[in-house]
Amino acid sequence: MSTIELEGEAKEQYTVINDYNYGSELNVYKAYKKDDPECHYVIKSYKTKETFERESQMLRELHDTKNIVQIVDVYLSQSIIVCECALYDLETFLVHQDHIQRQEKIDSIIKDIISGLSELQKHNIVHTALAPKNIMYFQEKDGYTESWKLIDFSAACFVGSYYSYNAKIKLNYSAPEVIIANEKKIKIKVDFTMDMFSFGLILYFLETGHHYWDGVSEEKKEEILSTKYLPLRIHDPNACCVIKSLLSKNISRRMPLDKFMRTPYYTGESTNLSDYEINEEASQSNSTSVSRPNSTSLSRPNSTYLSPLRISNISNLSQDSFVAENWNYSKFEIKNLTDPLDSYHALEYVFKVLGEVIENVVGSGRKHFRKDDIMEIAQKMRGHLKSFKHQNWDNNDQKVKFISILKNQVHLYNRFLWLVVRYCAVKDRVVNSSLAKKTSILCRDILEINSIIKAGKSFNSHLSKLIMALKDQNNDKIQSELSNFAEDPCLDVRFDDDSNITLSLSRWYCVTSQxxxxxxxxxxxxxxxxxxxxxxxxxxxxxxxxxxxxxxxxxxxxxxxxxxxxxxxxxxxxxxxxxxxxxxxxxxxxxxxxxxxxxxxxxxxxxxxxxxxxxxxxxxxxxxxxxxxxxxxxxxxxxxxxxxxxxxxxxxxxxxxxxxxxxxxxxxxxxxxxxxxxxxxxxxxxxxxxxxxxxxxxxxxxxxxxxxxxxxxxxxxxxxxxxxxxxxxxxxxxxxxxxxxxxxxxxxxxxxxxxxxxxxxxxxxxxxxxxxxxxxxxxxxxxxxxxxxxxxxxxxxxxxxFKANSEIVRRMKYTVHGTFKVICQWKITVYFKECGEEMEWEKIDQQFAIEYRMHIQKNESHDVIQKYYALNTEFETRVKEENRELDVTNINEKRAGKSPIDRVQEEIEDE
CATH class of the missing domain: 1.10.510.10 (Transferase(Phosphotransferase) domain 1)
Structure with missing residues (x-):
């Protein structure tokens, strides 16, 4: 079995032990560092630069993330990546386990997979080839820490980009839309739901011990591609309901990751399963279950797709889609009476900023940011947003006042985001940050966070009352609620530093959907x-x-x-x-x-x-x-x-x-x-x-x-x-x-x-x-x-x-172009007479355009300019002589294979 020949710096650092016999092209090798033979690594080579660049980009993006294989080195000259080495993959592991053994391990395996998927979604990455073979068991260097991690990102894509046909991927764990795209060799837009379908098939494998589709059976393949729900035979009703929802053919109804994390199957809590069941008849009566794209929509994304509005993945918040396809969030700060006042989309913008606060709070891992409180505020606001969407509101003065309230709330949530960034900038990473500075900033953070959370709760309370007033269509009540809303001292939060800086930071903030x-x-x-x-x-x-x-x-x-x-x-x-x-x-x-x-x-x-x-x-x-x-x-x-x-x-x-x-x-x-x-x-x-x-x-x-x-x-x-x-x-x-x-x-x-x-x-x-x-x-x-x-x-x-010299250059160019025009017209006139054709000026103009473009493309140096000046006098003389004495000659020269126009072009080249 052949092994890779390392070159250059890679050869100095690593020694290949043997072929790992892994990967779709058997292109994965086990190796060790020459200065540490006991520690093993994996070296992966690539046949195409595109695949190498794709996977190296994804692994860099996912650096220091949990339950994702970590990159160690990249060697561009040889297109190889060095990663940490695993012990075995999930498929190999489960083959050797009986039902009881599988059930003992299943909880920890699922938690690690979910952790890896969460990291992917935080970074807006879709794996697209999730399968048991691409989930591997790793042991850290300390010999004690063990975990399952996602591997092989050679086909991964960013959300909103386009997935292309990939012949090397085994499709038995792919979503129906991915299988169709591969079969028809077309592009489809990438979405998190692709990975969730694959995850559903992995859960099926964990529960039953066998693949739903082995990648060969045409009958099973048709079941996956059909609009009907897959016939599942799973004893655990919790598991059956969840997997059924994950394997929904209707993409919009497929269970998202955050909803899965609230299911009793994952949490272990007792709850009513009907919350997670799917009405099969109702679902099938809706629009087409599987999106079957055609070849007319496969080129570069048009303007509709260039800035897909993605709802942030907020843990414990469902992914209901509040999409504003035609509303430009970047204009939120400059809305006034002359602009269309869309109060619903403005409120939605506040909700999106709040969602990004939660993402960053979760990412920071710090308790003092009060994740649970801010998530509770977001949950309630989501409900208010749904209710607000259906209200009719025609009073522009009131809407202007409401939007000013929303702007203030955006300032507060934007401030929260900067608190997270600031704390991460001064915590343990920075040696020069003293304990006193960290403590001082932490105390300031806690005071500001308390004020912002208090303002968030008060905001929701006023918003609820305003929605009730709008439902009643009572203008006096609406005005009263708006006044109470605007004058609430809890919403008027002041910070120690320059308030103008806080406002400017808020004005320039962009939600990730942009x-x-x-x-x-x-x-x-x-x-x-x-x-x-x-x-x-x-x-x-x-x-x-x-x-x-x-x-x-x-x-x-x-x-x-x-x-x-x-x-x-x-x-x-x-x-x-x-x-x-x-x-x-x-x-x-x-x-x-x-x-x-x-x-x-x-x-x-x-x-x-x-x-x-x-x-x-x-x-x-x-x-x-x-x-x-x-x-x-x-x-x-x-x-x-x-x-x-x-x-x-x-x-x-x-x-x-x-x-x-x-x-x-x-x-x-x-x-x-x-x-x-x-x-x-x-x-x-x-x-x-x-x-x-x-x-x-x-x-x-x-x-x-x-x-x-x-x-x-x-x-x-x-x-x-x-x-x-x-x-x-x-x-x-x-x-x-x-x-x-x-x-x-x-x-x-x-x-x-x-x-x-x-x-x-x-x-x-x-x-x-x-x-x-x-x-x-x-x-x-x-x-x-x-x-x-x-x-x-x-x-x-x-x-x-510049102006003095550009005028000189301009005049020189004008003179050169004029002289060249005379030369070209004379040569073309000679050509038509030699060919025995009538001197039709339209033809002469067309031919002159060709010659003139050739001249323009040339680099005009001082030498060329001087040559044209010298030639000018000579050609003027020759034109006069030829016009008197020229007769129709050399016609046979054209028939001999070298036309006068060829000679004209050669002369121009020489000059």
């Missing part, structure tokens, strides 16, 4: 980019491409920096400037904040220098005029910041993103990353990130001005600091070459002393018309801050430099 991760259809972008500071990944946000960004390092300082960046965008309208990256909002998931920005087509400027520095495309930076335009755009963005009394403090190529401007046909710079930024002369935004790098070098300090390098704590952060960094950024643009860091041969610890001796970076040789740019840069990186020019001078100089 976000859709489009990884599966684009394997090349599927793996998130994990940089030194940020983790970034592409996604859909409200139907547009966006970039999601989160911090690698979670501590109290970075927590404050995130809030600072959101506040800058809110208070200083940074989205109003075309040269600052547009901010769309943020979400809080898994106790972490994710920020959403415009997607930069060409990445960041540093990345550009590494990959595209020699490109000949007309808009690339190989041309000096494009360098000038890019630098001018950056200076406009910095000028806007300084006018807003903000200093950026981290201007370097990695923080300049590039978008392609189709109108201007050029790369447009976008300033990003305001974690280090601060308001001038203000102490309230003075937080700076604390980051420890594995490389040991804080590379961004190479752009620091000398005073900041010397003494950060006593340094006044003023605009001259940005000017110095901007000078070094211009130096990067002027050179436009890879691996070009400022003073890269000087250790950062010695950099200040190096600068005090008036050591500057060497500038490239500028063309004559751009010499003044070099003079400007020399004036920007002066040692003393007071000697540097200001941003007004920089921006004005770059503007004049």
């Amino acid at each position: 976000i859709y991760s489009d990884y599966i259809g684009t394997p090349s972008t599927e793996i998130e980019v994990r940089g030194e500071i940020f983790v970034t990944k592409k996604l859909f946000f409200n139907d547009i491409f966006a970039t999601g960004k989160s911090l690698n390092y979670l501590n109290y300082k970075t927590f404050l920096c995130i809030i600072k960046e959101i506040s800058f965008y809110n208070d200083h309208q940074l989205n109003d400037n075309d040269f600052i990256i547009r901010f769309h909002g943020y979400s809080i998931q898994h106790c972490k904040c994710n920020l959403f920005y415009d997607c930069a087509d060409y990445g960041d400027l540093f990345e550009y220098f590494q990959n595209n520095h020699n490109s000949s495309e007309h808009f690339y930076l190989s041309k000096w005029i494009n360098k000038i335009k890019l630098a001018w755009g950056i200076s406009i963005g910095v000028k806007y910041l300084h006018n807003q009394k903000i200093v950026h403090l981290d201007l370097r190529s990695e923080n300049i993103l590039l978008k392609y401007d189709e109108k201007e046909e050029t790369l447009m710079p976008k300033i990003s990353n305001f974690l280090w930024s601060r308001e001038i002369y203000s102490g309230k935004t003075s937080a700076y990130p604390i980051i420890t790098l594995s490389s040991g070098e804080e590379v961004w300090k190479r752009w620091y001005d000398p005073d900041r390098l010397r003494n950060k704590k006593r340094y006044d952060f003023l605009p001259p600091s940005d000017i110095y960094s901007l000078g070094l950024l211009f130096w990067e643009i002027a050179w436009c070459k890879p691996k070009n860091l400022p003073f890269k041969d000087v250790p950062i610890k010695n950099l200040y002393n190096h600068l005090t001796y008036n050591n500057y970076e060497k500038l490239p040789e500028f063309p004559d018309e751009y010499q003044c740019w070099g003079f400007l840069i020399n004036g920007m990186w002066k040692l003393k801050a007071e000697d540097r020019c200001n941003i007004m001078t920089v921006e004005l100089s770059m503007r004049k430099l």
Whole structure:
């Protein structure tokens, strides 16, 4: 039996023991680390890059989750993943157990599977190939801790994405819709219900000891695909009812995970089974039980699917769907009398935010967040939301007042979310957080949490009374209840810090239904980019491409920096400037904040220098005029910041993103990353990130001005600091070459002393018309801050430099194009006469368009321009001569295989 040949770093780290004889392609191997032969691992290889990227992405997303196999190493060059090693799978285990032995183990097995499924749903992941073979028994290194874990995520998908045909998956545990998709080789939208059907078949296997369908029997397959309920023969009535509900063919009626977790089968409590039974006749009389998609709906998701509105999976709350397909939640904060006032959807939005509070509270695992109380509030609010949906309310003044109450409640629940994030930022992970700080924050949290929960209960009480008044259609009673609602002091919760920050954070919050991760259809972008500071990944946000960004390092300082960046965008309208990256909002998931920005087509400027520095495309930076335009755009963005009394403090190529401007046909710079930024002369935004790098070098300090390098704590952060960094950024643009860091041969610890001796970076040789740019840069990186020019001078100089040279280039292009037109028309005229055809100007114009496009696609250098000037006189003379003396000749040349038009094109190529 063959084994994999490890290469490179993988070979240095691991030794393969033998083929594990596992996986659909027998591509799983057992190995051990060379420095620890006693500890075994599993190495999985892949035949396709797409499958490798898919599984590695999913396992990274599920890192440190319970009852999910954990990834240990990834080797991109060989497309292999190293994971922890299991003892055996569930199918192998149960084959050797009798009924009594199975019943003894079944509770612990189910609890572990449910824990794994809960983690998947928290991360919006659907396994799609859940089966006993993909549930394995693991023993931790301590030799005592044991658990069942879900494995094999090579076919997993994110909720809302599209599942594609997969020939390698055995379908005997798949949902009917998955089987149909595979048979017809079509795509279907992924949903949690797929895994719940598979889970139902696994429960059947646990209860009976045999598979419902072995994957071969056509009779059993037809039973699964039919609209009828599966004939189950299970002695335990609890189990029978639950499994029957899980195996419902009607997807909308299939039991969700949170409802299963409340069943007596799972909890062991005694209750009325009729709550979980399904009326078979009623169900079958409804619409089609199994969605059978057709090939017309299988391409990339359209706008309806780009932002699927997913109800958050809230433990102990049912997944009743309150979906607002046409209501934009991002406009919640700007509703006024001139907008459509949809009070139901506004209330639903509050409920969604509350649901996300619960998800994060559960994820934090901290008791002081009072999970049970907040879930009770959500349960009652769900009932009120159902009742409120059917009320008629035509008074716009009253609805405006009600929405203002809802806004306040969103502020409170959003505050709760930030309390969770803040606590996770200062708890045991951060060594520098003292016990006193943790205790102080904990006390503050408890006081605020108590106030928010009290406000939530009071909110529900008033909402119930308002619904009763609306049912009675008594306007005076409605007005009275609204007044009591708005004036309740319990809802007017005040916090110690800046209330304006609390409001701005609430305004920019995005519920998860606005976000859709489009990884599966684009394997090349599927793996998130994990940089030194940020983790970034592409996604859909409200139907547009966006970039999601989160911090690698979670501590109290970075927590404050995130809030600072959101506040800058809110208070200083940074989205109003075309040269600052547009901010769309943020979400809080898994106790972490994710920020959403415009997607930069060409990445960041540093990345550009590494990959595209020699490109000949007309808009690339190989041309000096494009360098000038890019630098001018950056200076406009910095000028806007300084006018807003903000200093950026981290201007370097990695923080300049590039978008392609189709109108201007050029790369447009976008300033990003305001974690280090601060308001001038203000102490309230003075937080700076604390980051420890594995490389040991804080590379961004190479752009620091000398005073900041010397003494950060006593340094006044003023605009001259940005000017110095901007000078070094211009130096990067002027050179436009890879691996070009400022003073890269000087250790950062010695950099200040190096600068005090008036050591500057060497500038490239500028063309004559751009010499003044070099003079400007020399004036920007002066040692003393007071000697540097200001941003007004920089921006004005770059503007004049660009406009003066762009006008020259424009005139040269105009002259060249005019000369070329004369040449082309003469050659085409000659061609028609040689072929003995009449000179129809329509044909000549068509042929000229072909020739002219060929010319436009060429790179116009000064050499080409001079050639055209030289040729112009010669061709004018020849045109006059040929017009007098030309006769119809060389017609046979066309018949010989080489037409005059071929010769024309060759001549153009030569010229």
